[in-house]
Amino acid sequence: MRKVAGMKLTNRLVAFVTLIVVCAMFVLFIGGAVSFRKLGADFLEHYLNNVVTEIDDAISNPKPDETIGHWLPRVLKASDVVEMEIRSKTGLLFRYEQIQTAGRPLDLIEHRYVLPNNPGFFVTIKSVPPYANFAYSIGAMSSLSLAVLVIVLALSWGIRWLRQQLLGAELLEDRGRLILAGRAEEVKTGDDREWPATASIALDQMIAELKDARQERSRFDTFLRSNTFLDKLTGAANRVMFDNRLQTVLQDKGAQGAVLMLQIADWDGLVQEQGKSGADEWVKEVGAILSNAILRFPDAILARYYDADFAILLTHQSAKDARLFASQLMKALERLSAPAPLEKEDWAYLGMTFFSAGERRGRLMEEAEMAKRSAVLQGSSSWFAFKKDVVAEDARGSVRWRTLLSRVLESGGPDLYRQVVKDVQGEELHTELLARIRDENGLIIKASRFMNGVDLVGMNTALDRAVIKKAMNQLRNGDGRETLSVNVCAESLRQRKFQYWLRDTLLQTPRSMLNRLQIEISEAPLVQHLDAVRPTLKMVRALGCPVVVDQAGRSVVSTYYLKDIQPKYVKFHRSLMRDIHQRPENQLYVRSMLGACEPTKTEVLAVGVETAQEWQTLIQLGIQGGQGRLFGAELSANPAAKKRQRWLKK
Known part of the structure; x- marks a missing residue:
C-alpha cells in the first residue's frame, strides 16, 4: 500500500533549489579562495625570484661602493622576508633575520634558490604567507559581498515566486490529504487556484459522483430494509x-x-x-x-x-x-x-x-x-x-416505579452484569455492562422491563450517571486492559446538565482509561434525536471514548448517521439473529447494513447469538464479531453474586 509523502511538493522544490544555490555559492567561494591564494603565492614567488637575481648579480659582479649588507636588509624587510641565508660549500656567507615578525614561525613559507651565476652558492628565504596580515574589509571585498547579497536576494525572490507558482499544487495536495482523512464533504468543491486544473475538476466530479452514489446506496439500503420489514x-x-x-x-x-x-x-x-x-x-x-x-x-x-x-x-x-x-x-x-x-x-x-x-x-x-x-x-x-391465566401481573404505576428506582439509586445504582463480545477469531473485543435492578421481593428486573418505568418517571439522567460512575470505578480498579461498554439513553444526551456533567467527568479521567470506555446508544432514539445528540457524541469521541450504536434493525431507519457520528461498532438487535440461518429476509438486512458500513471504519457486531449455526451463517455474511450466550452468559460483577453463580454451575 502506498504511503502519503510527509513533505509537501513546494517544500521539496524550495529545499532543492536552495541546496543547489548554496552549493554553487560554496563552490564559488572555495574556488575564489584557492585562486586568491595561488595568485598571492605566484606574486611572492615572482618577487623573490627578482630579489635572488639581484643577489646573484651582486655576488658575481661586486661593486666596492655598494655591498650586499647595505641594500639587501631594506629590500628584505620591505618584502616581509623574516630570515634569509646565503651559503656556499665553504659555509655561511650572509644571514638576515627580522627581530619582530608579523607571522608565527610555523606559518612561514620557506624557499630555496640556487644562484646560476655562482655555482655552489644557494639562498634560503623564509617569508610571511600572502595576505597573512590582511583582514576582511567591506571596501576591499565589496564586489564579492555585493555578489553574495545579489545571490541571496535573487534566491529569496525565486523561492517566493516558486511558492506562488506551486500554490495550486499545494492546495490540491492539502485537499487530497483531507479526502484520505475521510473529510471529503468539507472539500467537495476545490479552490479556483488549484493546479493542475484538470485534476481539480476531476476531483470535484468524482466527489460529487461519490456523494450521489452514497446517497443512492443509503436510499437503496433503506428501500431494501423497508420492503423486507x-x-x-x-x-x-x-x-x-x-x-x-x-x-x-x-x-x-x-x-x-x-x-x-x-x-x-x-x-x-x-x-x-x-x-x-x-x-x-x-x-x-x-x-x-x-x-x-x-x-x-x-x-x-x-x-x-x-x-x-x-x-x-x-x-x-x-x-x-x-x-x-x-x-x-x-x-x-x-x-x-x-x-x-x-x-x-x-x-x-x-x-x-x-x-x-x-x-x-x-x-x-x-x-x-x-x-x-x-x-x-x-x-x-x-x-x-382471550380467557387465560396470566402469570405474575405487574401493574406498576408511576409512584411504585419512582419509589423503586429511588431506592436503587440511593443504594448506589443498579447492578451491572457483564457479557463478553468476541470477534470472528475468538478474541475478546470488549465487555458490555448490562444494568439490572431488584424489586421489593429481590427479583432481578432487566433493563428492557424497567426502562419503561424510567421513561415514565423521567429518571434517565440519574440512572445513566450511576451506571457511568460504576463503569469508571471498574475501569479504575481493573487490570488496565479490559474495555467496557455502557448503555446511555438518548434522552440523557439531550439534557444540558447531563452534557456538562459528562464533559467534566471525562475531562478529569486519564486518556488511557477513556480509550477503554465505550458509550452505547440505541439506533432508533439516535436517529430520532440526531441533531440534538450529535454535538455530545462528537465531544465524547474527541475526548477518546468510542461510540457504539446498538439495537440496529429494531426499527427501519436510514443509515446516514454512520457518516455523522462515525461509531466504532454497530450492534444488531437480537430479533434479527434468531434462527438467521433459516430466514433469508434477515440475512438480506444484515447484508444491507454491512454494505452501508463498508465505506467507513465501523464494524458490525451480532447480538443474541445462541447457536453455532447462527454464528456460522453470520460469519459467511461478513460479520466482524458477536455477542450472546454462545460466547458467554451474563455474569454479575458483584462478588457475592459471582460466588452464587459458581455454586449454581457446580
Missing part, C-alpha cells in the same frame, strides 16, 4: 418483522405482555365499492390512528398482518393496562367516519390475548385470532380478550 402502504411493520419480534420477546426470561389483532370488516365489499385506492386510503387512516395510540408504549410494535388486519405487540405491560388500551383504542376508532359499504358503528373488531415467557408464537396468534372471531360475533365494533 415494512408495509409499503402504511409504513408500519409487516408480518415478518412482527413475527421476529414476538419470537424474540417470548424467549426473554420474565417477558409478559399482550398481542392484539384488529380486523376491518367486509374488506372485499370495501374494495368493490371504493376501489383499491379508496380502500388503501381507509387503511392508511386506520393505521395512523393505531400508530398514534401506541406512542405511549416505547416497545410496542404495530404491523399490518394481512390486507385488512393489524397486529399490535405490547411488551412488559400488565393485563389491566392492555385491557385499558384496547378500550381506549376502540373509542378512538369509533370517531372515524367509515366509508360505504362499512357500517358506522360495526366495522372494527379487536381480539386480544396475553402471553408470558416460554409460550409458542403460533399458539398466541391462534388465541388472538379466536378472540377476534369472538369480537365479530359480539358485533358493534367491540373487542374481546
Whole structure:
C-alpha cells in the first residue's frame, strides 16, 4: 500500500533549489579562495625570484661602493622576508633575520634558490604567507559581498515566486490529504487556484459522483430494509418483522405482555365499492390512528398482518393496562367516519390475548385470532380478550416505579452484569455492562422491563450517571486492559446538565482509561434525536471514548448517521439473529447494513447469538464479531453474586 509523502511538493522544490544555490555559492567561494591564494603565492614567488637575481648579480659582479649588507636588509624587510641565508660549500656567507615578525614561525613559507651565476652558492628565504596580515574589509571585498547579497536576494525572490507558482499544487495536495482523512464533504468543491486544473475538476466530479452514489446506496439500503420489514402502504411493520419480534420477546426470561389483532370488516365489499385506492386510503387512516395510540408504549410494535388486519405487540405491560388500551383504542376508532359499504358503528373488531415467557408464537396468534372471531360475533365494533391465566401481573404505576428506582439509586445504582463480545477469531473485543435492578421481593428486573418505568418517571439522567460512575470505578480498579461498554439513553444526551456533567467527568479521567470506555446508544432514539445528540457524541469521541450504536434493525431507519457520528461498532438487535440461518429476509438486512458500513471504519457486531449455526451463517455474511450466550452468559460483577453463580454451575 502506498504511503502519503510527509513533505509537501513546494517544500521539496524550495529545499532543492536552495541546496543547489548554496552549493554553487560554496563552490564559488572555495574556488575564489584557492585562486586568491595561488595568485598571492605566484606574486611572492615572482618577487623573490627578482630579489635572488639581484643577489646573484651582486655576488658575481661586486661593486666596492655598494655591498650586499647595505641594500639587501631594506629590500628584505620591505618584502616581509623574516630570515634569509646565503651559503656556499665553504659555509655561511650572509644571514638576515627580522627581530619582530608579523607571522608565527610555523606559518612561514620557506624557499630555496640556487644562484646560476655562482655555482655552489644557494639562498634560503623564509617569508610571511600572502595576505597573512590582511583582514576582511567591506571596501576591499565589496564586489564579492555585493555578489553574495545579489545571490541571496535573487534566491529569496525565486523561492517566493516558486511558492506562488506551486500554490495550486499545494492546495490540491492539502485537499487530497483531507479526502484520505475521510473529510471529503468539507472539500467537495476545490479552490479556483488549484493546479493542475484538470485534476481539480476531476476531483470535484468524482466527489460529487461519490456523494450521489452514497446517497443512492443509503436510499437503496433503506428501500431494501423497508420492503423486507415494512408495509409499503402504511409504513408500519409487516408480518415478518412482527413475527421476529414476538419470537424474540417470548424467549426473554420474565417477558409478559399482550398481542392484539384488529380486523376491518367486509374488506372485499370495501374494495368493490371504493376501489383499491379508496380502500388503501381507509387503511392508511386506520393505521395512523393505531400508530398514534401506541406512542405511549416505547416497545410496542404495530404491523399490518394481512390486507385488512393489524397486529399490535405490547411488551412488559400488565393485563389491566392492555385491557385499558384496547378500550381506549376502540373509542378512538369509533370517531372515524367509515366509508360505504362499512357500517358506522360495526366495522372494527379487536381480539386480544396475553402471553408470558416460554409460550409458542403460533399458539398466541391462534388465541388472538379466536378472540377476534369472538369480537365479530359480539358485533358493534367491540373487542374481546382471550380467557387465560396470566402469570405474575405487574401493574406498576408511576409512584411504585419512582419509589423503586429511588431506592436503587440511593443504594448506589443498579447492578451491572457483564457479557463478553468476541470477534470472528475468538478474541475478546470488549465487555458490555448490562444494568439490572431488584424489586421489593429481590427479583432481578432487566433493563428492557424497567426502562419503561424510567421513561415514565423521567429518571434517565440519574440512572445513566450511576451506571457511568460504576463503569469508571471498574475501569479504575481493573487490570488496565479490559474495555467496557455502557448503555446511555438518548434522552440523557439531550439534557444540558447531563452534557456538562459528562464533559467534566471525562475531562478529569486519564486518556488511557477513556480509550477503554465505550458509550452505547440505541439506533432508533439516535436517529430520532440526531441533531440534538450529535454535538455530545462528537465531544465524547474527541475526548477518546468510542461510540457504539446498538439495537440496529429494531426499527427501519436510514443509515446516514454512520457518516455523522462515525461509531466504532454497530450492534444488531437480537430479533434479527434468531434462527438467521433459516430466514433469508434477515440475512438480506444484515447484508444491507454491512454494505452501508463498508465505506467507513465501523464494524458490525451480532447480538443474541445462541447457536453455532447462527454464528456460522453470520460469519459467511461478513460479520466482524458477536455477542450472546454462545460466547458467554451474563455474569454479575458483584462478588457475592459471582460466588452464587459458581455454586449454581457446580
